[in-house]
Amino acid sequence: MAGIVDVAAAAGVTVGTVSRVLNGDPAVRVRPETRERIHAAARAVNYTPNRAARALRRARLGTLALAVHDVSNPVYAAVIAGAQQAASRHGYVLMLADVPELARDAASFSRVVNSGIVDGLLLLPAGIEADRRVAAEAAGIVPTVIVNDSADALGSVTLDNEAAARMATEHLIGLGHRDIGLLELDGETERGFARTRGWEVAMRTAGLPVNVAWVRRGGHTAEAGRQAMGTVLDRADRPTAVMAASVLAAVGAVAAARDRGLDVPADLSVIGFHDVFFAQYLQPGLTVVELPLQALGHRSVELLLALLDHGEPEHVVITEPPPRIVVRGTTTRYRPPAR
Amino acid sequence: MAGIVDVAAAAGVTVGTVSRVLNGDPAVRVRPETRERIHAAARAVNYTPNRAARALRRARLGTLALAVHDVSNPVYAAVIAGAQQAASRHGYVLMLADVPELARDAASFSRVVNSGIVDGLLLLPAGIEADRRVAAEAAGIVPTVIVNDSADALGSVTLDNEAAARMATEHLIGLGHRDIGLLELDGETERGFARTRGWEVAMRTAGLPVNVAWVRRGGHTAEAGRQAMGTVLDRADRPTAVMAASVLAAVGAVAAARDRGLDVPADLSVIGFHDVFFAQYLQPGLTVVELPLQALGHRSVELLLALLDHGEPEHVVITEPPPRIVVRGTTTRYRPPAR
DNA sequence: GCGTATCAGACAAACGTTTTACCAGGAGTG
DNA sequence: CACTCCTGGTAAAACGTTTGTCTGATACGC
CATH class of the missing domain: 1.10.260.40 (lambda repressor-like DNA-binding domains)
Incomplete structure (x- = not known):
């Protein structure tokens, strides 16, 4: 060397x-x-x-950590890929960290974050207690950016979740649906609230009834979505369409309809969030609203690097490219039931 | 501090x-x-x-890199998760690297690998040129372990791909199928060859015909699998079952059958490789052979750490837990066509 | 009571950078 | 002519560990 x-x-x-x-x-x-x-x-x-020597002297290593809850969640994977590319383009390396593990105790947190091994932290929260602990611990110790959720003290970069939810709902409205349910996100996240808001705004703007009996927590898993949707479908009055705030909840909603002998999309239209690659291999293909997940990872890294240079936490919302509806087989025009 | x-x-x-x-x-x-x-x-x-100071002195940083082709491939994601856990349990941190980017030029390779930023490299090859370049470059520079593929000079840890392929094929044989096709893996990988061998051994052992007209390259994507399976199904004599050496090829095979008005599993039984989470949400659910992907990541890290200590490259095959058939809806008992 | 191990730890030199402090020599200034 | 000021660098001190070499004291064999 x-x-x-x-x-x-x-x-x-x-x-x-x-x-x-x-x-x-x-x-x-x-x-x-x-x-x-x-x-x-x-x-x-x-x-x-020699980066070790440089790091020792500068107290900076050129390394960023991205803390996620589940590497194998395809939605997170897309963000990871975007962050990875941006980091390496700027000469930084990105490493992955596990939120539950970071939150377990202060020692494991500081082993990753402290001791000059990481210059900055990207946190992709799921709205649970562990996130808040990590965020609180990180604040003041290491420059941190919250990914796709807002935060007061730390920097943040989010997608335009409200607009996307509104577009998704308007897609259903545009197909003639009037009775539209909602599967909300789990956890206390701003992106979850924003998606709920988007649905509500679209409904009210169109002069449609906002029926709270058709709103359930759909969660982050297909099984949770299936259960939640089931309780809605079992009602005497049921919606003819549903917006699911996550892609897995949408998959579960389709399963719940099928459980009850209902046809998707004839009896129930379903739209989900995020165009993950397997959406097109489901039968029927899942209609979704696509958001720029890669760009999210991208911008998050750039914001963090800016934060490292001149410590002003910024809050940006990604509006370009705008959300886009990818129409597949789970949504169709409303047809009044033959009676 | x-x-x-x-x-x-x-x-x-x-x-x-x-x-x-x-x-x-x-x-x-x-x-x-x-x-x-x-x-x-x-x-x-x-x-x-202070890890920087320690790294400077010891010329070791406590950092491992895992080079993959596609973070968002769910099969790789499981390996990543396993490696991540094992690394952190041993006090190492894991970072991700992109094989195509590593292979692009010597500079980007040595920026990641050299200069004391990474102690060891895990390489998850896909059997293409870029892998060979990275492996060749890594040999001699940094301790390297090949994940789920064999290598002469470097350490390696593989799954028991041949046994798994054999079990998958025997599952079909056990259901009474005699005419069984094969969708091979793309790229020149030992795991691909092993899966082909497993299929062949199972067929010969059962005294069944090995029909090369029913063997195609299924690739790593659903679209490739769909095309490949299509050319088989368009023949006058077609198999009643197929083993796909990847899960996405299996998804593609189902789509190809559906394209031609064939029912899965009544007209064609399909079994795929790896129990990725969305296999159960397909309709019908995909029958697969499950392999311990997390353990693969796990053992790979441990092997690499051993390699760092006493530089003897080892080659291990993971046989525990053994492959397991997860029966879902795409395989069924052979029924002779009514004529 | 003398030489020699052994014990328990001290001392100081690395590791490869970055960064603070400094300096020789020439040019400009009053 | 004495002085400051600039130019184009040099010299050396960090940064926080690890690790090879020493040392002062105690124990042991005879």
Whole structure:
């Protein structure tokens, strides 16, 4: 491994000068030819800075951590992929952390976060207690950005969840549906509230009844969605369409209808959130509202890096590209029941 | 941040002694009471070792990289989760790397791998050129373990792919099927070859015909599986069952049958590889052979850590727990066509 | 009572950077 | 001519560990 001393020797200057030049120190005074000699020498010996040494001195390692609840959740996976790309484009490396594990005790938290191994933290919360503990612990210790949820003290970047929910609901309204249910998200997250708001706004704007008996917690799993939808479908008056605030709840809603001998989409139209890849392989294919998950990961990293430079926590909402309805087989035009 | 000097001061010894005691140096000689005092002091001041300094000195950072092709592939996600847990249990952190990006040029490879930022590399290959480039580059530079594929020079840990393929095929044979097709894996991977072997062995052992016209490359995507299966189903003589060497190819096979008005499982039984979570939400639910993907990630990390300690590359095959058939709706007993 | 192990820990030199403090020599200024 | 000021760097001190080498005291064999 060629170190900075090798470069200095090859260029005929001292290591201090090499360091300044290579790091683009604005306050450095070298004549152009020396600068050029140093760069040439660095290339010649194939200089690879030792990040451990740099980290020790700078108290920064060039490493970001992304804390999620479940790596195998396909929705999170898309965010991870986006964050990973952005980090590496900026010369940072991204590592994964487990929220439950971080929250378990202070020791495991500080083992990951403290001790100069991580410069910043991205937290993708699920609205449970563990999230709040991690967020509280992180605040003040390490620059932190909340992904797809809002936070007062920390930086945050969110999708336009309300607009997406509104568009999804309006898609159903546009198909002629009037009785539209809602499967809410689990946990106390702002994105969950926003999706509920979006549904409600769309309903009220269209002058349709907001029936709280058709609103249930659909959760993050298909099984939870199935149960919740079941209790709605078992009512005498049931909706002809439902917006599910997560993709898995939508899958569960379809299963619940099928359990009761109802046809999807003839008897019940279902729209879900996020265009995960398996939505198109379900039978019928799941209609969803697509949100830019990769861009979410992307922007989150960029916000965190900005936070590292000049510590002003920002709060951004991603509106570009806008949410998009991907129409597949689970939504269809409302047809009044033959009687 | 409490450093080692604070501990030393609190315990009334020098930093060198603290370091040896806390790291469990076997060659250290301290009296038990001193040892206890040091541990107590470390707890009292909440000592957090600075990993950058440690890394600089030891030329080891306590960081492992896992290189995959696609984070959002649910099969890989399970491996990632297992590796993540094992790494953190051993006090290491795991970061993700992108094989295509690593392979792009030597600079991006060495930025991740070199310069003391990563102690070891886990490579989950897909059998394409990029894998071979990364593996070749890694050999000699950084301890590397190949995950679920074999390699000569580097360590490797694989699942018992041949046994699993054999079990899957025998499940179909046990249901009375005689004409059984195969959708092979894409790419030049040992696990792909093993699965093909397993199918072939099961067929020959049962005295059934191995019809090469029923063997196709099913690939890693549902679309590829659909196309491949289509060319088989369009033949005059077609199999009554098929083993797909990947779960997505299996999904594609079901779609191909459906395209042609065939019923699954009445006209075609399908079994796939790996019990990913959405298999049960397909309609009908996909029968699969389940392999311990989490354990794969787990053992891979352990092998890599062993490799770091005493550099003997090992090759292990995970046989515990054994593959398991998860029967759902896409396989059924063979019934001769009414004529 | 003398030489020699052994014990229990001290001392100090790394590791490869970054960064603070400093300096020689020439140019400008009064 | 004495002085400041700039230019283009140099020299050395950190950063917080780990680890090889020493040392002062106690125990042991004879």
